[in-house]
């Protein structure tokens with residue numbers, strides 16, 4: 001949703017009270033999003049909820065829609081940049097409360113808040129194949145589905161069987177993967193569809209050792225233990241965003257507390273104390289500008305940018 005209507009003090013209090021009747025964990029106000037994103041920058045969310053059940057998610061979404069309030073569902077915030085002015089709506093974080101995982105004979109079921117890499121570890125430890133690519137992807141199942149996350153030639157679309165989602169009318173549906181159109185880091189769901197759970201094809205089988213080795217050796221090529229949101233840009237057709245940025249001589253370039261990684265130019269790191277989202281965005285703009293100037297290529301951000 002775009003364009004948040006401004007709420008008067010009375011309306012803010014009323015909304016919070018009504019939301020607290022739904023959310024057993026309560027509702028936070030002006031919650032710093034730097035605490036809920038892996039790059040650890042970002043202004044406050046006006047309202048912040050961590051639902052304990054799918055039902056709570058549905059009811060919170062209905063409440064926000066009924067009051068014409070913007071909302072966004074997030075997982076681990078590992079592909080998210082929230083601007084310094086914050087998010088003037090409700091952030092609904094689907095995490096540990098909704099993280100059930102169940103192995104079936106040929107498939108694996110997971111609620112949206114389950115860790116995507118835990119799913120990979122679980123499937124591997126039970127002799128299942130297909131999830132080797134997911135080992136180093138730090139988000140939740142909901143975020144991975146929304147991003148059609150992938151690595152080393154495989155992605156969510158290769159393993160997804162079906163989804164349970166909340167649609168724009170706050171109805172819960174099951175959608176089969178074959179009814180969905182996928183693209184590179186894209187899934188053809190309505191903009192505001194919320195993933196509640198997913199079932200993936202993950203049969204017993206031989207592990208792909210090549211992908212497994214790459215997944216477990218990420219540390220060599222990526223700054224995985226630094227504060228970042230992973231790759232900043234999607235790779236343009238036939239090229240690598242990181243190599244193009246590197247060829248512009250931008251590795252190690254800083255803006256305030258943000259820096260283009262010296263190890264992998266498609267990563268922007270938070271290396272400062274008081275780093276601002278605007279520092280990070282300045283580097284995003286710089287990389288876009290320089291790559292366009294030198295190669296005539298328009299880089300498209302992979303990271304989702306929200307807020308004011």
Ligand SMILES: Cc1cc2nc3c(=O)[nH]c(=O)nc-3n(C[C@H](O)[C@H](O)[C@H](O)COP(=O)(O)OP(=O)(O)OC[C@H]3O[C@@H](n4cnc5c(N)ncnc54)[C@H](O)[C@@H]3O)c2cc1C
Nearest residue numbers: 075076077078079139140142143144146149150195229230
């Ligand atoms: C070190 C590092 C390495 C990474 N490596 C990879 C990689 O190899 N491949 C890759 O694809 N990505 C990678 N990423 C990016 C990121 O981890 C993935 O995109 C991940 O799937 C995002 O999940 P999340 O839960 O953190 O989503 P968030 O960042 O919280 O959200 C991302 C988007 O998904 C939406 N969303 C979240 N949950 C839901 C839900 N339940 N329903 C509907 N929409 C939802 C949000 O609204 C937002 O638009 C990496 C990130 C880091 C920090």
